[in-house]
Amino acid sequence: MVNEKMLTLGTKKSTIRTIFEYGQKRIAEVGAENVYDFSLGNPNVPTPEYIKEAAVDILQTTDPAEVHGYTVAPGKPAVRAAIAEAINERFSMQLTSSNIFMTAGAAAAITICFKALNEESDEFITIAPFFPEYQAFVESVGGRLVIVPPKRETFQIDFTAFECSVTPKTKAVIVNSPNNPSGAVYSEETIKKLAEILEAKEREYAHPIFIIADEPYREIAYERIEVPYIPHFYKNTLVCYSYSKSFSLAGERIGYIVVPSEVDGFAEVYGAIAGAGRVLTHVNAPSLWQLVVARCAKKPSDISAYEENGRILYEGLIEAGFTCLKPQGAFYLFPKALEEDDRAFCEKAKKYDLLLVPGSDFGCPGHFRASYCIRKETIEQSIPVFKKLAEEYRKK
Ligand code: PLP
Numbered sequence: 003m004v005n006e007k008m009l010t011l012g013t014k015k016s017t018i019r020t021i022f023e024y025g026q027k028r029i030a031e032v033g034a035e036n037v038y039d040f041s042l043g044n045p046n047v048p049t050p051e052y053i054k055e056a057a058v059d060i061l062q063t064t065d066p067a068e069v070h071g072y073t074v075a076p077g078k079p080a081v082r083a084a085i086a087e088a089i090n091e092r093f094s095m096q097l098t099s100s101n102i103f104m105t106a107g108a109a110a111a112i113t114i115c116f117k118a119l120n121e122e123s124d125e126f127i128t129i130a131p132f133f134p135e136y137q138a139f140v141e142s143v144g145g146r147l148v149i150v151p152p153k154r155e156t157f158q159i160d161f162t163a164f165e166c167s168v169t170p171k172t173k174a175v176i177v178n179s180p181n182n183p184s185g186a187v188y189s190e191e192t193i194k195k196l197a198e199i200l201e202a203k204e205r206e207y208a209h210p211i212f213i214i215a216d217e218p219y220r221e222i223a224y225e226r227i228e229v230p231y232i233p234h235f236y237k238n239t240l241v242c243y244s245y246s247k248s249f250s251l252a253g254e255r256i257g258y259i260v261v262p263s264e265v266d267g268f269a270e271v272y273g274a275i276a277g278a279g280r281v282l283t284h285v286n287a288p289s290l291w292q293l294v295v296a297r298c299a300k301k302p303s304d305i306s307a308y309e310e311n312g313r314i315l316y317e318g319l320i321e322a323g324f325t326c327l328k329p330q331g332a333f334y335l336f337p338k339a340l341e342e343d344d345r346a347f348c349e350k351a352k353k354y355d356l357l358l359v360p361g362s363d364f365g366c367p368g369h370f371r372a373s374y375c376i377r378k379e380t381i382e383q384s385i386p387v388f389k390k391l392a393e394e395y396r397k398k
Contacts, residue, residue, distance in 0.1 A: 077104025111242035180331025318385035
């Protein structure tokens, strides 16, 4: 009677959601101060004042039809021009409004790109560990997600494994840096090597292979780590950006796609993006939030709370005996589980009310994800608990 796949997607809870709901139940039973919930990636830094002020001012002073009416499908021309200008200033690009397509966040942006590019079960490569929604998004447009294992110590790309995965059916490679869940930032060296391989494969197969840069965490990079701007290194790059994390606007659904003029078949690619947005019924990105982000396009993000949380959790876990990549960006740590079976490990952690997500859910067994966009006090109080858990393993 209904589409089985949709029924499964709509009713089978994700592991993250199940763990979060379990945490809510435990909070009711034992109190919030005794539950250490590292499950969700919902930004906890308050939305900046300048965003609130811009929203209020726009609501009070702008013609309601301009604020609440439909916009043209790619987004308001003046908004796209303001965003293009901000990107040009920051990354020395030469974009205009015609290179920007406003979307309802990164999820919409990447899915629109998948839909726009996919022909007859094309392949889309992701490097593990990866954002699990990619699977549903790629399959929803008829594509096939190909998962490539990473270098385990650094979570950079394992190019031997990567090269073996590129085939004539490869339409695009998804690059998510800073990465959810590993917290790694791909180095310039990694991006250059990726570009070199893809350029050679494009020549061999005589068709473009795109990079879809999924960048909701672009602003969240620590210790002055530079997040390479991929269009500088690879021509056929579509950048999917979101304000969900940088401005803590996850519920408002606002972001954009950059389609540089240099991409092969620019007019067709931009046109297909518009068509994909149309059939996916995006209509237009939220009008009020288009105006707000355009006004704030050059404003900085405050990542100090995430940086501090990441440092406290990382140092605490290392002290407790865990092995973990030092946080480079985003707000996740992806340590090694203390036994091979990451699901069994997370179940054991649950006994201590430490709520962690198994790495298997991100295509990378043997690890777990701890999301640190939570209260600093919770992280501080969790460290002795992590130590107790590690102690239980040492006693074995
Ligand atoms: N891509 C990655 C890697 C994410 O972690 C997320 C959200 O957590 C998204 C995309 C979706 O972000 P948005 O809220 O902008 O749709």
